[in-house]
Amino acid sequence: MLRENFKKISALLTSSKIKDRTKGLNTLEEINFNSPSVVSKLDRDTTISLIESLSQLISLDKLAYSKSNINSQVESRLVKSSAFLKTIVTNVLCSPPIITKLKHKQCVCVQRYVMNHLFYRKSGLEQRAIFEPTSLNCMKALYALFQVQGFKNKLQEEQYVDALRNVLKCLELLTSKKKLALSNNEALIASSLAVFCEFLRPDCTSTLSLFSAVQTTSSNYYLEILNIILNFSENIFSQNRRETESLILIFKILNACLIDCSNSDIKTCYRMYKVGVKFIIDIKSMNYDAFKEQVVIFINLISDFINVDTYPKIDGDNWNIDERGRLLNDTEVGLLGDVELEDVNDEQSIVQDSSSMNVDTDDSSMVQSDSEPMNSAKVAVYLIYFTRTLQQNP
Numbered sequence: 001m002l003r004e005n006f007k008k009i010s011a012l013l014t015s016s017k018i019k020d021r022t023k024g025l026n027t028l029e030e031i032n033f034n035s036p037s038v039v040s041k042l043d044r045d046t047t048i049s050l051i052e053s054l055s056q057l058i059s060l061d062k063l064a065y066s067k068s069n070i071n072s073q074v075e076s077r078l079v080k081s082s083a084f085l086k087t088i089v090t091n092v093l094c095s096p097p098i099i100t101k102l103k104h105k106q107c108v109c110v111q112r113y114v115m116n117h118l119f120y121r122k123s124g125l126e127q128r129a130i131f132e133p134t135s136l137n138c139m140k141a142l143y144a145l146f147q148v149q150g151f152k153n154k155l156q157e158e159q160y161v162d163a164l165r166n167v168l169k170c171l172e173l174l175t176s177k178k179k180l181a182l183s184n185n186e187a188l189i190a191s192s193l194a195v196f197c198e199f200l201r202p203d204c205t206s207t208l209s210l211f212s213a214v215q216t217t218s219s220n221y222y223l224e225i226l227n228i229i230l231n232f233s234e235n236i237f238s239q240n241r242r243e244t245e246s247l248i249l250i251f252k253i254l255n256a257c258l259i260d261c262s263n264s265d266i267k268t269c270y271r272m273y274k275v276g277v278k279f280i281i282d283i284k285s286m287n288y289d290a291f292k293e294q295v296v297i298f299i300n301l302i303s304d305f306i307n308v309d310t311y312p313k314i315d316g317d318n319w320n321i322d323e324r325g326r327l328l329n330d331t332e333v334g335l336l337g338d339v340e341l342e343d344v345n346d347e348q349s350i351v352q353d354s355s356s357m358n359v360d361t362d363d364s365s366m367v368q369s370d371s372e373p374m375n376s377a378k379v380a381v382y383l384i385y386f387t388r389t390l391q392q393n394p
Helices: 002-013 018-029 036-041 044-067 072-093 104-115 132-147 157-175 185-198 205-212 221-240 245-261 266-282 289-301 376-392
Strands: 119-121 128-130
Touching: 002 018, 002 044, 018 044, 018 072, 044 072, 044 104, 044 119, 044 132, 072 104, 072 132, 104 132, 104 157, 119 157, 128 157, 132 157, 132 185, 157 185, 157 221, 185 221, 185 245, 221 245, 221 266, 245 266, 245 289, 266 289
Parallel strands: none
Antiparallel strands: 119 128
8 A cells, every 4th residue: 555655656756747746745745754664664666766756856847947047936846855865765775674675776776866966057058067956965865875885885886986976076166266155065065075985984895996996197086085175275164264064074084095095195195284284273273072083083194294295206296285285386187177276376485493483382372373384393383282282181
């Protein structure tokens, strides 16, 4: 009986009539997908049919949304349908009884249904844009899928690459100089970074081999995420210098990348050390335990990279790196194909003698002027002070 009801709902959701689609969504609202008794009654095929129907509904409404001025009713349906998509994926599809029965083709279809609604193409433009009504819920659904090892095990490299490209593209758009007027900008950045973190988990050998297979300048996930972190620092973090969920995830990513690259790409590690230290020095305050934990891990990982810029270099190897970790006078083209570093002033900061720094490590109000140049000695003092503060105030 329940299966027949869901078949009727799926038919309503995919109807060409707006009235039927709205009725289908209203019917879904009466079902509590958080209830274990409801989840236990749904089988694999019914769940996938519901996800497919919701994806088709979003596609129909997306077309209407992009062709006309913003319609509040269409936007409301898009938000509601993507929320149901996220809920069904998270609570039903990812449940052990169903996830274990999924086949490779079904996993590929579900991933495609979710990722199809992260972006849309504006009329007259070839480039994709983030589709605000559905992007956050769809990114959260993608995160739920990649949290489940049983789902990831059924994917092939092509699906991993596809997911990474979409996540990196989303982050590139969100952190670019052209600020997007999205109401959920921070939440979407955090959700996208959380998905990327799932590809750096050491218990997933398939993702590790995927990352190690692309260690070239023109195609390197580590350089891609580093450029995105640099853009986040310059275009978003610099506006308020506050700790956020996104910043916690950025340090988690920096730590994982430092471990992965420590024996293969010292220059990237050095750049990550620079950008991480810049965050620490510029941030107004540190209150969250999760953030403090990641920063402490970061401090313990960077000791081998602090002075590597003074070591002998291979002729032609560009080590012209500024205090933010930006590689100057160089262009890095990544997986997205159109990510190019901005022109940066090549002038080097004047290095001050550490003995001239008037720093009192017992003073809890250590503040650095924005115009004051940063050098290795000052970095060391700040990190030592920060470590002592954590020890005194666990």
